[in-house]
Amino acid sequence: MELKSQLVKKSDYLWELPPHVKKGMRVPAQVYASKKILEEIGGDKSLEQLTNVAMLPGITKASIVMPDVHEGYGFPIGGIAATAWPDGGISPGGIGYDINCGVRLLTSNLQKEDLKGRGEELAKALYAQIPSGVGKGGNIQLSEKELDKVLTLGVQWALKNGYANKEDIDKIESRGRLDNADPVCVSEYAKKRGIDQLGTIGSGNHFVEVSYVDKIFDQEVAQIFGLREGQLTILIHTGSRGLGHQIASDYMKLMVASMGKYGIEVPDRELACVPFNSQEGQQYFKSMAAAANYAWCNRQVITWEIRNAWKEFFKGKDTKLGVLYDVAHNIAKVEEHVVEGKKKKLIVHRKGSTRSFGPGHPEVTECYKSTGQPVIIPGSMGTASYVMAGTAQAMDESFGSTCHGAGRRMSRRAAQRAVNIHELEKELVGKNIFVRAGSRSGVSEEAPIAYKDIEEVIEVVHQAGLAKKIARLRPLAVIKG
Numbered sequence: 026m027e028l029k030s031q032l033v034k035k036s037d038y039l040w041e042l043p044p045h046v047k048k049g050m051r052v053p054a055q056v057y058a059s060k061k062i063l064e065e066i067g068g069d070k071s072l073e074q075l076t077n078v079a080m081l082p083g084i085t086k087a088s089i090v091m092p093d094v095h096e097g098y099g100f101p102i103g104g105i106a107a108t109a110w111p112d113g114g115i116s117p118g119g120i121g122y123d124i125n126c127g128v129r130l131l132t133s134n135l136q137k138e139d140l141k142g143r144g145e146e147l148a149k150a151l152y153a154q155i156p157s158g159v160g161k162g163g164n165i166q167l168s169e170k171e172l173d174k175v176l177t178l179g180v181q182w183a184l185k186n187g188y189a190n191k192e193d194i195d196k197i198e199s200r201g202r203l204d205n206a207d208p209v210c211v212s213e214y215a216k217k218r219g220i221d222q223l224g225t226i227g228s229g230n231h232f233v234e235v236s237y238v239d240k241i242f243d244q245e246v247a248q249i250f251g252l253r254e255g256q257l258t259i260l261i262h263t264g265s266r267g268l269g270h271q272i273a274s275d276y277m278k279l280m281v282a283s284m285g286k287y288g289i290e291v292p293d294r295e296l297a298c299v300p301f302n303s304q305e306g307q308q309y310f311k312s313m314a315a316a317a318n319y320a321w322c323n324r325q326v327i328t329w330e331i332r333n334a335w336k337e338f339f340k341g342k343d344t345k346l347g348v349l350y351d352v353a354h355n356i357a358k359v360e361e362h363v364v365e366g367k368k369k370k371l372i373v374h375r376k377g378s379t380r381s382f383g384p385g386h387p388e389v390t391e392c393y394k395s396t397g398q399p400v401i402i403p404g405s406m407g408t409a410s411y412v413m414a415g416t417a418q419a420m421d422e423s424f425g426s427t428c429h430g431a432g433r434r435m436s437r438r439a440a441q442r443a444v445n446i447h448e449l450e451k452e453l454v455g456k457n458i459f460v461r462a463g464s465r466s467g468v469s470e471e472a473p474i475a476y477k478d479i480e481e482v483i484e485v486v487h488q489a490g491l492a493k494k495i496a497r498l499r500p501l502a503v504i505k506g
């Protein structure tokens with residue numbers, strides 16, 4: 026029987042597939058969605074993949090997806106899988122090829138009015154300053170020794186080398202550094218791919234976007250986050266570039282080859298995993314941490330590039346740019362969560378989902394302790410993006426996680442077929458949104474129509490209590506790879 030028809034309604038925003046729907050499921054499969062979002066789910070393999078994830082060794086409580094869910098490599102994008110520490114499975118497919126792909130939000134001291142019809146000019150200036158495009162190298166030439174330092178130190182490397190301010194560090198998830206990173210576990214080829222890409226956006230869905238605060242939902246929290254109506258802000262979305270991709274490929278192969286040794290069977294090779302505490306599991310985890318550090322450093326160097334361009338562009342104005350927060354949405358972390366009343370150490374895989382730790386959590390930086398961590402959810406180049414805050418309910422229900430975007434509703438190819446680029450450009454300019462991109466076909470693939478309705482996705486996570494709406498952003502100038 027079709028999986029979708031077997032979903033059991035748990036609440037207006039939560040649906041469940043009990044373990045008996047498919048042989049091998051160890052836990053239920055949960056979907057956070059409204060009725061409208063559910064209508065769009067099921068046209069791809071995401072529900073099939075969600076139930077496959079429920080078969081992972083050591084999976085705890087449930088295999089979970091958020092309303093931005095769509096089909097991914099083995100695991101659905103928009104998902105969370107927590108496995109028992111220390112011997113539950115760790116799977117590169119549950120993290121994704123772009124290790125620590127994530128989003129950073131910068132806040133400015135300028136208002137929308139300060140841009141005064143210069144949106145297109147600003148898009149050009151940023152495009153000239155920030156390297157983008159497939160396989161594109163950047164302006165920083167690292168030696169092999171320096172690259173190892175980036176992999177080990179993360180944003181601390183950027184601080185030591187003049188690309189970060191001290192205040193930036195506290196506003197980054199894990200303070201921009203996972204300390205178990207070990208460059209020795211990273212292949213030479215992965216390093217070769219990463220050596221000249223620091224400070225580059227990459228291609229496709231990655232972007233830098235100047236936006237403005239269009240609406241505030243919670244004045245008190247917005248003030249603590251440093252947000253006010255009309256303020257210019259900047260979103261940065263990118264990850265660990267070729268280096269992270271190569272690490273994922275290398276370890277995917279290793280895991281496929283090693284699973285048998287540990288008696289692990291999975292319904293799809295793309296779910297390949299090994300016990301976390303095995304030699305291969307530890308090597309991957311150390312390598313993944315190195316890629317995560319590279320990605321944080323990448324978003325930091327891009328911040329530095331933007332700061333330079335901003336200073337030049339808004340000469341004579343207050344050009345300070347602060348970091349509001351930086352979140353990872355493709356990562357695995359060892360965390361403690363309460364499951365059935367007991368504290369448990371777990372390996373939490375977030376693949377296309379964002380950490381949403383609530384108020385008072387020890388890992389939330391001091392300045393956001395009272396509000397919960399900021400959660401940054403991009404929508405699309407033509408719609409809104411959201412700033413939210415983490416909640417206690419997310420801690421109880423979803424291993425402290427929420428969605429990471431609107432999520433694709435169309436494949437890249439389908440979007441290319443459906444979108445008339447001339448009309449799209451006209452529509453965006455009509456809304457005063459200026460896009461600069463490496464290729465026009467790339468822009469079609471990223472058209473707003475290719476993504477789900479961000480308003481509906483946000484409403485689901487807000488109403489379900491997994492994150493709280495704080496502010497809405499609207500795009501003005503978008504740089505795409």
Ligand SMILES: Nc1nc2c(ncn2[C@@H]2O[C@H](COP(=O)(O)O)[C@@H](O)[C@H]2O)c(=O)[nH]1
Pocket residue numbers: 093102126230231232234260262377403404405406407409410429430431432433471476500503
């Ligand atoms: N504000 C913008 N949001 C965008 C843009 N392009 C994509 N997106 C959103 O980002 C997420 C990221 O998802 P990922 O799985 O690719 O990491 C995606 O779901 C979209 O909702 C943009 O140009 N501006």
Ligand SMILES: [Mn+2]
Pocket residue numbers: 126127262263354
């Ligand atoms: Mn991403």
Ligand SMILES: [Mn+2]
Pocket residue numbers: 123126127231263264
């Ligand atoms: Mn990415």
